[in-house]
Amino acid sequence: MDNRAGRVVLALIFPPLAVLDKGCGTILVVTLLMFPLWIPGMIAAVLIVLADKSPAPEADLIYDESWPEKEKRKGAYVRLADGEVAEVVEDDHAPLTGYRKGK
Numbered sequence: 228m229d230n231r232a233g234r235v236v237l238a239l240i241f242p243p244l245a246v247l248d249k250g251c252g253t254i255l256v257v258t259l260l261m262f263p264l265w266i267p268g269m270i271a272a273v274l275i276v277l278a279d280k281s282p283a284p285e286a287d288l289i290y291d292e293s294w295p296e297k298e299k300r301k302g303a304y305v306r307l308a309d310g311e312v313a314e315v316v317e318d319d320h321a322p323l324t325g326y327r328k329g330k
Contacts, residue, residue: 242272
């Protein structure tokens with residue numbers, strides 16, 4: 228049985244279990260909808276299960292060196308806790324230089 232088909236069957240039997248992996252908010256909404264009558268919670272759970280789009284295995288992102296690197300901002304400054312201002316020049320873990328006294 229397909230995972231989605233199994234979840235639809237589970238949504239018909241006990242709706243909150245069908246959306247267990249969707250997060251606390253979704254489980255709470257389905258549970259609250261299930262209390263007045265069974266049908267609103269069941270419909271909500273079925274719709275949530277059917278709207279779930281599982282990622283395709285080939286959709287995984289792989290680092291490609293041909294992608295352009297993001298351009299670094301020029302002239303970025305950081306105000307330190309002691310009032311000094313430091314210019315951020317590189318983000319390659321090199322020590323920062325060029326401290327100047329803040330205003």
